[in-house]
Amino acid sequence: MPLDGLFTHALVHEFNELIVGGRITKVHQPYPNEIVLVVRNNSVNYPLLLSAHPTYARAQITHIPYENPQTAPNFVMFLRRYLEGAKLQKIEQVENDRIINFYVNARNELGDIQEIRLTLEMMGRHSNLFLVRENDSRILELIKHVPADQNRVRSLMPGATYILPPAQNLTNPFTAGLDGLAPMILDTPFDDWATFIQSTYQGFGRDSATVLARTINQDGDHLAHANNWLARFNDLEPTLFTSNNGALSYSAFNWLQDSVTSENFQTLGDMLDAYYIGKAERERVNQQAGSLIRVVKNELKKNNSKRKKLLATLDDAENADDLKVKGDLLITYPHLVKKGMTSVAIENYYDDNNLLNIPLDPKRDGLKNAERYFTKYRKLRTAIAYVNEQMTLTDAEIEYFNNIVAQLEVASPKDVEDIRLELTNGGYIRANKKNKQKPKVSKPDKFKSSDGTLIEVGKNNLQNERLSLKQADRRDIWLHVQKIPGSHVIIHSPNPSDVTLIEAAKLAAYYSKARNSANVPVDYLPAGKLRKPNGSKPGFVIFEGHQTLFVTPEASLVSQLKIK
Known part of the structure; x- marks a missing residue:
C-alpha cells in the first residue's frame, strides 16, 4: 500500500506506544529533506525519521545507519534550539490525513515554557516539515521555503501563520465508522466499490480501498467485516509483500493480496527499513554522488578514448619495418628519384626483387625522402616503449574507475564522502579550501x-x-x-x-x-x-x-x- 491516511493512523498508533513521553536527546539532518530525532524512552533510544522527500516522504523509527554532514544545516541548528532536551508530550494525526503533529514543551529565550509543534505533511512533492509555535500558529521555520508565486493557497515561509492544506471534505472512518457502506453494498456494482470508498472516506489509497472491497465481499455480515478490518490499524502486524516479479509493497497488517509472498516484522519501522533500504538509500546516494558520477564517467570516457589512440599508435608501430625498408631502398637507389615526383617503383631486394611503390614528398630528392622515412621509423620504434607504458597506466585508470563505479552502485550515503575524499586526494576533484575540517573515513x-x-x-x-x-x-x-x-x-x-x-x-x-x-x-x-x-x-x-x-x-x- 502507499503511505495513505490509514497507514499514517497505524504509524501514529505505533509512535504513541513507543516514544510518547520520551525526551528528544539529539536532532540531526543527515539529508536535505530529512530530519532524525533521537527520542529516549524507557532507557531505549529511538531514531525517529521525519522525511519531507518528494518521493519517499514518511515518518518512521529507523535503524538504517546515517552519516551527518560535517557542517550542520541551518534548519537543524534552529530545531536544536527548541527541541533538544524537550519532552515529547503527544503525537496526533490530523483527521485521517497524511499529516502528523508532534508536540513538545520547550523554553523560549526568557526561560518560559511554550508549546511547540513539529508538523510533518507527507504529500508527495508538496511534502514539508514545519516548526510551529502552538499558541499563535506562527511558523518559526520549515525545511522547504516556498515563495508566494509558487503557492498562492497559503504562505510557506518563516513568520507566516500555519494553515492546513485544503480539506477534502470526506468522512473520517475512525471517528464516523464504516456504517455508511451499507447503501454501497446494496446499490453499487462490486467493481465500483473501491471507487465509492475512496470518494466517501478520508485517507484511502487505491490499494486500501481495493482490499477493503474484497474483504467486505466475503460471506457473512459485510459491515462487521468492514469494521473488523478497520480495527486492524490499531492491532498491527507489519507485513512486507513480494510479488512474483519481485516488486515490494507493504501494509499495517497481513491483508488479502494477490500472487505474493509475505514477511512479518516486529514494528512498522523495521518493515519500512526493509522496504526503503534499496529505494530511498539509492536515491540518497544519487543525490549526494551526482557530481562524483559525472567525474567518474568523464574519466572513463577520457581514458577509453586515450586507449583507442594508443592502440592506433601501436598498430602504426607494427608497420615501422615497412618504413625502414622504403628508406633502405631510397638510400640505395637515390638516382631514381627526382624532385617533383610523387612516387617511385623500386625493386625490393627484401622481397624477391618485386617492385615496391614508394610514396614521395615531391619537394625532396631521393636522399631527403629516405631520411624522412628513417625519421618516422625511429620515432615509431621509440614510441613503442612509451606507448606500452602509457597503455599499462591507462588500463590501470580504467580498472580503477570501473571499481569506483561498482562501489557507487552498492554505496550507502555514508560511503559517498569517503569516495569524494579519495577522488579529491587523487587530484580528480578540486579540494574545497573553505572546509578546513579534516574529513573522517566512515566505518565498514x-x-x-x-x-x-x-x-x-x-x-x-x-x-x-x-x-x-x-x-x-x-x-x-x-x-x-x-x-x-x-x-x-x-x-x-x-x-x-x-x-x-x-x-x-x-x-x-x-x-x-x-x-x-x-x-x-x-x-x-x-x-x-x-x-x-x-x-x-x-x-x-x-x-x-x-x-x-x-x-x-x-x-x-x-x-x-x-x-x-
Whole structure:
C-alpha cells in the first residue's frame, strides 16, 4: 500500500506506544529533506525519521545507519534550539490525513515554557516539515521555503501563520465508522466499490480501498467485516509483500493480496527499513554522488578514448619495418628519384626483387625522402616503449574507475564522502579550501555470521585499505571476488567455520559488480599475505597462495546478517 491516511493512523498508533513521553536527546539532518530525532524512552533510544522527500516522504523509527554532514544545516541548528532536551508530550494525526503533529514543551529565550509543534505533511512533492509555535500558529521555520508565486493557497515561509492544506471534505472512518457502506453494498456494482470508498472516506489509497472491497465481499455480515478490518490499524502486524516479479509493497497488517509472498516484522519501522533500504538509500546516494558520477564517467570516457589512440599508435608501430625498408631502398637507389615526383617503383631486394611503390614528398630528392622515412621509423620504434607504458597506466585508470563505479552502485550515503575524499586526494576533484575540517573515513559495514563471528565489509577504497592493511589481524581471513571490482571482506577469525566462510564469500559477491550473477568465484587467504605495491592507489593489493570458493550472492542473507 502507499503511505495513505490509514497507514499514517497505524504509524501514529505505533509512535504513541513507543516514544510518547520520551525526551528528544539529539536532532540531526543527515539529508536535505530529512530530519532524525533521537527520542529516549524507557532507557531505549529511538531514531525517529521525519522525511519531507518528494518521493519517499514518511515518518518512521529507523535503524538504517546515517552519516551527518560535517557542517550542520541551518534548519537543524534552529530545531536544536527548541527541541533538544524537550519532552515529547503527544503525537496526533490530523483527521485521517497524511499529516502528523508532534508536540513538545520547550523554553523560549526568557526561560518560559511554550508549546511547540513539529508538523510533518507527507504529500508527495508538496511534502514539508514545519516548526510551529502552538499558541499563535506562527511558523518559526520549515525545511522547504516556498515563495508566494509558487503557492498562492497559503504562505510557506518563516513568520507566516500555519494553515492546513485544503480539506477534502470526506468522512473520517475512525471517528464516523464504516456504517455508511451499507447503501454501497446494496446499490453499487462490486467493481465500483473501491471507487465509492475512496470518494466517501478520508485517507484511502487505491490499494486500501481495493482490499477493503474484497474483504467486505466475503460471506457473512459485510459491515462487521468492514469494521473488523478497520480495527486492524490499531492491532498491527507489519507485513512486507513480494510479488512474483519481485516488486515490494507493504501494509499495517497481513491483508488479502494477490500472487505474493509475505514477511512479518516486529514494528512498522523495521518493515519500512526493509522496504526503503534499496529505494530511498539509492536515491540518497544519487543525490549526494551526482557530481562524483559525472567525474567518474568523464574519466572513463577520457581514458577509453586515450586507449583507442594508443592502440592506433601501436598498430602504426607494427608497420615501422615497412618504413625502414622504403628508406633502405631510397638510400640505395637515390638516382631514381627526382624532385617533383610523387612516387617511385623500386625493386625490393627484401622481397624477391618485386617492385615496391614508394610514396614521395615531391619537394625532396631521393636522399631527403629516405631520411624522412628513417625519421618516422625511429620515432615509431621509440614510441613503442612509451606507448606500452602509457597503455599499462591507462588500463590501470580504467580498472580503477570501473571499481569506483561498482562501489557507487552498492554505496550507502555514508560511503559517498569517503569516495569524494579519495577522488579529491587523487587530484580528480578540486579540494574545497573553505572546509578546513579534516574529513573522517566512515566505518565498514558490520555483519555477524550464523555462528556469531564478526565479518566486516569495506564499501570503498579508503575503507578497504584501512580494514585490510591496518585493522585486520594477520591471521584474519580476507576475501574478494576474483578479478572483478568489489569490496574487501574480513572474517575476524583465523579459523572460521565452513558456514561463516561461505556467508562471508556471499557478502563479497553481493558487494561487487557480480552481485546479480550466479556461481561467483571468491578468493580468500589470511590478511597477512596481502601486499600493497609502492605508489598504488588506495585499496589496491596483490597476493598469492589463495583458495577459491564459488557462491551465489543472496540479498536476503545481507539483511539477515547485518548488524544494525
